[in-house]
Amino acid sequence: xxRTQPSYTRAVNEELERVERIISRLNSPILSSLLEExxxxxxxxxxxxxxxxxxxYDLVFFTLIWALAEECEKWxxxxxxxxxxxxx
Amino acid sequence: MLSTGFPYLDEIIKRDxxxxxxxxxxxxxxxFYHKVIAISAPVFVVVVSERGGLDPYLxxxxxxxxxxxxxxxxxxAFKVEDVPETIKAMGDNELVVIDPYHHRKDYDKIxxxxxxxxxxxxxxxxxxxxxxxxxxxxxxxxxxxxxxxxKRGFKFVIVKSVTTREIEIPNSxxxxxxxxxxxxxxxxxx
Amino acid sequence: xxxxxxxxxxxxxGVKLLLSNFKEKFVKTTFPVxxxxxxxxxxxxxxxxxxxxxxxxxxxxxxxxxxxxxEVESFNAYYYMRKRLNIVNEIPTVLxxxxxxxxxxxxxxxSGEEGEKASYFPKITMARVVPLDWYGxxxxxxxxxxEINGERKKFYGYPEVEADVVECLGKACDHVKAQVKxxxxxxxxxxxxxxxxxxxxxxxxxxxxxxxxTIGKALTTNEAWVAFKxxxxxPKVVPRVEKLRKLEDIMNADKGGLILFPQxxxxxxxxxxxxxxxxxxLIVKYNISxxxxxxxDDITTELHSICLKEKxxxxxxxxxxxxxxxxLKKIDKERAEAIKWILVASFGYLGFxxxxxxxIEAYExxxxxxRKTLRKTMEIAEKxxxxxxxxIIDSLVVKGGNVDRFVEEVEKxxxxxxxxxxxxxxxxxxxxxxxxxxxxxxxxxxxxxIAKGLIRENMPNIVKSFLEDSLNVLSSTRNCEEVRGSVRxxxxxxxxxxxxxxxxxxxxxxxxxKGIPYVRGIxxxxxxxxxxxxxxxxxxxxxxxxxxxxxxxxxxx
Numbered sequence: 001x002x003r004t005q006p007s008y009t010r011a012v013n014e015e016l017e018r019v020e021r022i023i024s025r026l027n028s029p030i031l032s033s034l035l036e037e038x039x040x041x042x043x044x045x046x047x048x049x050x051x052x053x054x055x056x057y058d059l060v061f062f063t064l065i066w067a068l069a070e071e072c073e074k075w076x077x078x079x080x081x082x083x084x085x086x087x088x
Numbered sequence: 089m090l091s092t093g094f095p096y097l098d099e100i101i102k103r104d105x106x107x108x109x110x111x112x113x114x115x116x117x118x119x120f121y122h123k124v125i126a127i128s129a130p131v132f133v134v135v136v137s138e139r140g141g142l143d144p145y146l147x148x149x150x151x152x153x154x155x156x157x158x159x160x161x162x163x164x165a166f167k168v169e170d171v172p173e174t175i176k177a178m179g180d181n182e183l184v185v186i187d188p189y190h191h192r193k194d195y196d197k198i199x200x201x202x203x204x205x206x207x208x209x210x211x212x213x214x215x216x217x218x219x220x221x222x223x224x225x226x227x228x229x230x231x232x233x234x235x236x237x238x239k240r241g242f243k244f245v246i247v248k249s250v251t252t253r254e255i256e257i258p259n260s261x262x263x264x265x266x267x268x269x270x271x272x273x274x275x276x277x278x
Numbered sequence: 279x280x281x282x283x284x285x286x287x288x289x290x291x292g293v294k295l296l297l298s299n300f301k302e303k304f305v306k307t308t309f310p311v312x313x314x315x316x317x318x319x320x321x322x323x324x325x326x327x328x329x330x331x332x333x334x335x336x337x338x339x340x341x342x343x344x345x346x347x348x349e350v351e352s353f354n355a356y357y358y359m360r361k362r363l364n365i366v367n368e369i370p371t372v373l374x375x376x377x378x379x380x381x382x383x384x385x386x387x388x389s390g391e392e393g394e395k396a397s398y399f400p401k402i403t404m405a406r407v408v409p410l411d412w413y414g415x416x417x418x419x420x421x422x423x424x425e426i427n428g429e430r431k432k433f434y435g436y437p438e439v440e441a442d443v444v445e446c447l448g449k450a451c452d453h454v455k456a457q458v459k460x461x462x463x464x465x466x467x468x469x470x471x472x473x474x475x476x477x478x479x480x481x482x483x484x485x486x487x488x489x490x491x492t493i494g495k496a497l498t499t500n501e502a503w504v505a506f507k508x509x510x511x512x513p514k515v516v517p518r519v520e521k522l523r524k525l526e527d528i529m530n531a532d533k534g535g536l537i538l539f540p541q542x543x544x545x546x547x548x549x550x551x552x553x554x555x556x557x558x559x560l561i562v563k564y565n566i567s568x569x570x571x572x573x574x575d576d577i578t579t580e581l582h583s584i585c586l587k588e589k590x591x592x593x594x595x596x597x598x599x600x601x602x603x604x605x606l607k608k609i610d611k612e613r614a615e616a617i618k619w620i621l622v623a624s625f626g627y628l629g630f631x632x633x634x635x636x637x638i639e640a641y642e643x644x645x646x647x648x649r650k651t652l653r654k655t656m657e658i659a660e661k662x663x664x665x666x667x668x669x670i671i672d673s674l675v676v677k678g679g680n681v682d683r684f685v686e687e688v689e690k691x692x693x694x695x696x697x698x699x700x701x702x703x704x705x706x707x708x709x710x711x712x713x714x715x716x717x718x719x720x721x722x723x724x725x726x727x728i729a730k731g732l733i734r735e736n737m738p739n740i741v742k743s744f745l746e747d748s749l750n751v752l753s754s755t756r757n758c759e760e761v762r763g764s765v766r767x768x769x770x771x772x773x774x775x776x777x778x779x780x781x782x783x784x785x786x787x788x789x790x791x792k793g794i795p796y797v798r799g800i801x802x803x804x805x806x807x808x809x810x811x812x813x814x815x816x817x818x819x820x821x822x823x824x825x826x827x828x829x830x831x832x833x834x835x
Contacts, residue, residue, distance in 0.1 A: 003629065003638065004135065004164060005144050005532050036712075043539035043714045050536060051649075053526065055145045133525075138631060144529045160525040164638070166631035169517040177519045 011056040012042060019060060037067040090128045090182050090210050092120075093154075097233075097244055097257065104231045104249070106202060110213040111235035116242055119146070119264060120235060121212040125184055126150030128210075129158035132181045134174055136165045136190045153265070168194050172201035182207040187214050217247065280387040282400040284442055285458045286484040288373055290352040295382070296457050298402050298442045303388070308349035309376050311356050312367040312511075318346045321363065326355035335511040338569045338591075338635070343511055366513050369495075369502040369634070374483040385479045393479055396605035399613070400479075402442040403427055404471050407450040408462070413788040413795045413806040417448025417463070443485070445471040460489045467493050473616030480602070480617070493623040494630070500620065501595040501635045510591065516634055521572065521582075531581045531642040535671030536649045539714040540706035544758035544835040545667055548677045550723075551685060551698040553651070555603070555618075556672035557625035558596045559694050560647045566628070567592040568637040581646050582639045591635050596624055648672065655688050662687065668706060670716050675704060699723055703758050707731075707832045720752070720832060722761075727753045732829070738798075740786040740818055741825050744775040748829055758835070765830050772826045779818040784810040787818060 016039060023031045042063045049059065091098050101107050111117040125131055126147050135141040142162065151157055165174040168191035175185065175198070188198050188211055202209060217232060234245040241260040281297035288294075292306040308328055315321065318330050330348045337343055345366065350356055356372060359365060367375070377384065385400045386393040405426040409419035422433040426441060436453045444456035451459055460471060469477065478485045481499040488496060502512050523531075553559070560566070564577065567590025574585035599617055606614035627633045629641030648671065655674060656666050664679035676684070685696050704721035706714060718731040727749040733742055748768045755761045778786070787797045788806050795806035798817045 003139060003166075003532055003641075004142055005529055006140065011145065039711055039713050047538045053529065055148065057145070057149075132522075142525070144525050147525060161522055162525050162528055163520045163522055164528075165520070166518070166638070167515075169515050170519065170631070173517045173519045177522075 008046065008056065012046060012059055015056045015060045016042065034064065034067050034071070037070070038063045041066055090131070090184070090208050091124070092210075093123055093127050094244070094257075094259065094263070100246065100249065101231055101233070104208075106209045106211065106230040108211040108213055108217075108230065108232045109235060110215055110217050110232070111237075112216055113235065113237040113242075114214060116235050116237050117212055117214065118143075121184065121186060121210075122146045123150050123154075123264065124210060124212075125160055127154050127156055128182075128184065129156050129160050131158075131160055131184055132178050133160060133162045133184045133186065134165060134171075134178060134188070135162060135186045136171055136188050137186075138166050141186050167191070172197045175201040176204060178205060178207075180206040183209045185209060185211045187212065189213055189215050192220075280389060282387055282402055282442075283382060283384055284402065285486050286373060286377060286382070286384065287486070288353045288376075290354075293373070293376060293380075293382075295388075297388070298400075298457065300457055305380060305382070307376055307380060308351060309353065309356060309372055310379075311348045311350055311359055311365060311372060312345050313348060313359065313363045313365050314343065315346060315363055318348075321346075321348055321359065324350075324355055324358060326351040327359075333509075335509045338505075338510055338516070339573075340569075345511060366511050367506065368514065369512055370481070370499050370506060371483055371487050373487060374481070374499075375506070377484070378482055383479075383482055384484050385475055396602050396609065399610070400475070402475075403440075404475065405439055405441040405444045405454070405456070406446075406471055407437060407439055407444060407454050408447040409449050411807070412784050412810060413797075414785065414790075415447060416795075416807065418807075419449070422450055422453070443471060443475060445474075458485055460485070464490045466490055467496070467619070469616045469619060470612055472610075472612045473619075476613040476616040477620075480599075493619050494627060497620045497623050497627055498634060500599065501591055504591045504594045505635065508591070512634055515632070518631075518637055520638060527581075531639075531646065533649070534645055536652045536669060537671065537716050538666070538669040539716055540668035540675070540719070542706050542708055542714055542835070544703055544705045544761060545677060546703050546757045548667060548675055548701045548704050548721075549681045549698050550701060550704075550721075551655075551674045551676060551681070551688075551696055553672040553692075554695045554697055555600055555621050556648060556651070556694065557644055558600055558621045560644050560651070561590075561624065561628070562593045562597045562600065563693055564643065564647055565590050565593050566640050566643050568628075568633075568635050568640055571637065571640045571643055579643070579646060582643055584643065592624070592628065592640075596621065599624075651692050651694065654691060658687055658691060659684060667704075668716070668719075675701075701728075702756050703761060705758075705761070705832055705835050720749075722752060722755060725753055736789060736791050737825070738787060738789045738818060738821060740775065740779055740782055741821050743786070744771060744822055745825055745829065747771055747775075748826075752833075761833055762835070765833055768826065768830065768833075772822060775822050776819050779822065780815055787813045 020035060023035055038060065042060060045059055045063045045066070109117065109120065122143060125133055127150070129151065147160060163174050163177065165171045171188060175183070183205065185202070188202070189195060217234070231246070232248040234247050236243050236245055238258070241258060242264070243256050243258040245256045281299060281301050283295050284298055285296040286293050288309060292304055295303045295305060297303060313321070321327055321330065328349045328351060330346045333345045333347055335343050335345045348359065382388070383393045392398060403426065405424060407422060407424050408415045409417065410421040410423050411419035422437045424431050424433060424437050424439055426439065440455045442456065443458045444454050445460040445462050446454050447462040451461060460474060474485060474489055477488050477496045481488065481496055482503070483499055505512055564584055565586050566584060570585045570590040572582050574587060575583045576586040577584040599621055603614050603617040603621060606617060625644055628636035628644060629638050630636065652669055652671070652674070656669060659666050659674070659676050662679050662684050664676040664684055666674055666676055668675040681698060685698055689696055700723070702722040702724065704719055707718040707720065709715045720727070720729045720732060729749055733745045748771055751764050751767045751771065752761060755764055788795045789797070796803045797806050797810065798814045799812050800814050804811060
């Protein structure tokens with residue numbers, strides 16, 4: 001635990017809460033579901049960047065990109081399967 | 089070079105050896121001194137407290153906003169006996185001191201250490217000067233500025249100044265974060 | 279049979295020793311009071327100051343200092359001098375220094391039978407006496423629970439307890455005959471009376487000076503003896519100036535131990551690998567102490583350097599304690615636990631602002647090496663084909679591969695000792711927001727259920743019982759599938775407990791919050807000390823259901 005800098009997990013949580021507040025005012029279901037994914041993944045990004053000097057703010061948005069990338073991958077795979085099935 | 093980031097304020101306090109900023113709004117003061125540190129870099133900082141006091145990510149963010157990536161040198165003083173020694177160890181450098189009276193005691197030793205170094209000093213104090221001590225430490229070359237949060241922004245209230253009488257200078261909160269607009273400068277408020 | 283020294287008090291002209299079998303003895307002596315002063319002659323004017331001697335000591339940094347050791351007749355003179363002079367060397371306490379030079383050791387026999395060895399322990403009677411009320415331990419109950427030398431008994435009336443050393447709560451202290459009584463309300467440490475005796479023994483400090491002390495005092499006293507024997511002066515306060523550093527360098531150092539958020543879900547056949555007393559062992563291994571960090575460059579790191587020319591005060595104190603704990607674990611768990619508390623506090627104390635022998639740079643070195651060590655261990659795990667499911671500061675949960683060889687390799691590479699235990703299965707639990715939680719897990723360790731964070735102190739007793747019984751159900755499961763299958767049995771338990779909540783024992787409904795017992799009645803919470811005044815059955819039923827939901831959510835993983 002750091003003596004001077006805030007607890008990293010707490011700093012990340014604060015950023016997450018801020019993003020959550022903003023999203024709650026936007027009424028976008030896709031953003032809300034993405035946020036749930038971000039919450040699950042963000043701890044692993046924290047673990048992976050432990051020895052780096054990463055701003056918690058950047059960490060949250062990096063995780064968001066990761067969640068988006070997985071979503072894209074999911075749809076890409078569904079599309080490919082679908083077109084393959086059509087060709088058969 | 090120590091700077092508050094507000095040119096007209098810097099102008100008013102430019103001859104003051106020790107400038108003390110305080111506020112009843114802790115968050116406001118905290119954001120302010122993080123900005124001051126970022127734009128004054130290269131700068132020497134003494135942080136007085138057992139935990140917290142400085143958020144390095146916030147300093148880094150301000151440094152990105154103001155494009156100043158010079159070094160910030162820090163020494164932390166955890167207990168009251170460490171404070172005067174740590175300040176003295178900074179020598180004659182210009183200093184930012186965060187919450188020197190944190191422990192609420194041994195004021196004279198701390199003050200004497202502050203006055204000893206020849207460099208200018210910006211002090212950020214989480215002490216309500218009006219309630220807890222309005223006159224101690226107010227050397228002739230020492231000014232006191234209060235930050236007050238308002239509805240749409242905040243203002244600097246110059247409580248005691250070497251050069252000016254007591255005046256108030258309002259600002260929008262955006263100016264704190266660097267999105268200032270050049271609106272005629274000091275003349276607007278006199 | 280010779281008597282043991284149980285406690286000691288300063289009187290005029292000497293020390294009064296309280297011995298076992300209710301005996302006493304007076305020993306004539308003066309007391310040493312060390313001061314830094316320009317004018318020792320002036321001090322002699324006090325009638326109880328007999329004489330002084332000049333001594334050459336040194337500071338922690340190695341600077342020579344002239345000290346005056348005044349020999350005084352009573353503690354009145356000591357307190358008088360304390361107010362007017364710069365007194366140093368007050369830890370170890372003046373009284374314990376006095377006993378030391380008389381050759382008298384607390385809890386040894388008068389003839390000074392060796393008290394150093396772990397195998398030694400005084401043959402005295404120790405007891406714990408607490409009053410019981412309907413809701414549990416209290417200051418005023420009319421029933422008494424007495425534990426004497428390991429045996430527990432209940433007394434429905436005033437107990438007849440006679441013992442050498444006793445810890446007692448509230449009213450119980452009035453009904454106990456003991457040479458030394460420790461009032462439990464005033465205790466500030468989590469050790470039992472036997473643990474306090476152990477502390478008194480190892481720190482050579484009379485029991486009454488340590489009974490109400492914090493773990494920090496026990497720790498500092500042990501470190502102080504090392505300093506004292508080296509003639510390193512121990513001041514009241516050590517003003518510190520931190521090394522000047524760039525902000526980013528402080529941030530790199532200003533971290534705790536490594537924490538890896540665990541994978542969620544249930545895992546079969548895993549091993550928990552722990553470093554034994556990791557932080558104290560690192561302190562000893564790398565010679566980390568205030569005076570060794572940054573004083574020369576024998577070991578250099580990205581953070582600070584460490585000097586190996588002289589053994590540090592903290593490492594020397596801890597090395598002995600680590601060895602003692604290891605030996606005590608085989609002999610007496612309570613005593614080993616008392617030492618464990620001191621070891622646990624030793625790291626934090628290195629960084630504590632009031633610590634005499636630590637400084638922030640030393641603290642940072644410990645966490646630095648801890649992170650490096652855990653990282654290295656994870657690399658070794660990967661190299662040897664084990665997967666790391668979770669890592670937190672000094673412990674890893676791994677799966678697959680040959681654990682024996684893994685542990686052997688890690689011990690060789692890191693130079694530290696490890697312990698490991700097999701789990702039939704382990705489930706890493708989630709927070710309310712469904713994010714991984716590093717310190718919460720449930721696991722079956724060869725039939726014993728370990729459930730971190732599941733049963734909390736401030737839960738009603740009936741809920742605690744329900745959870746304990748539920749965990750019992752899980753203790754016979756051998757893998758994750760069986761765990762999931764046990765939900766039905768736990769559901770049955772829930773129904774049983776819900777029925778019980780309608781008409782249970784009054785103590786079922788007690789909730790302890792910050793040491794005070796409460797009950798939820800129909801009109802709200804009330805203090806149990808006022809007597810049982812009924813319960814709000816719905817509240818307890820709902821609490822049980824919530825506990826069931828939380829538990830089964832985890833089990834269904």
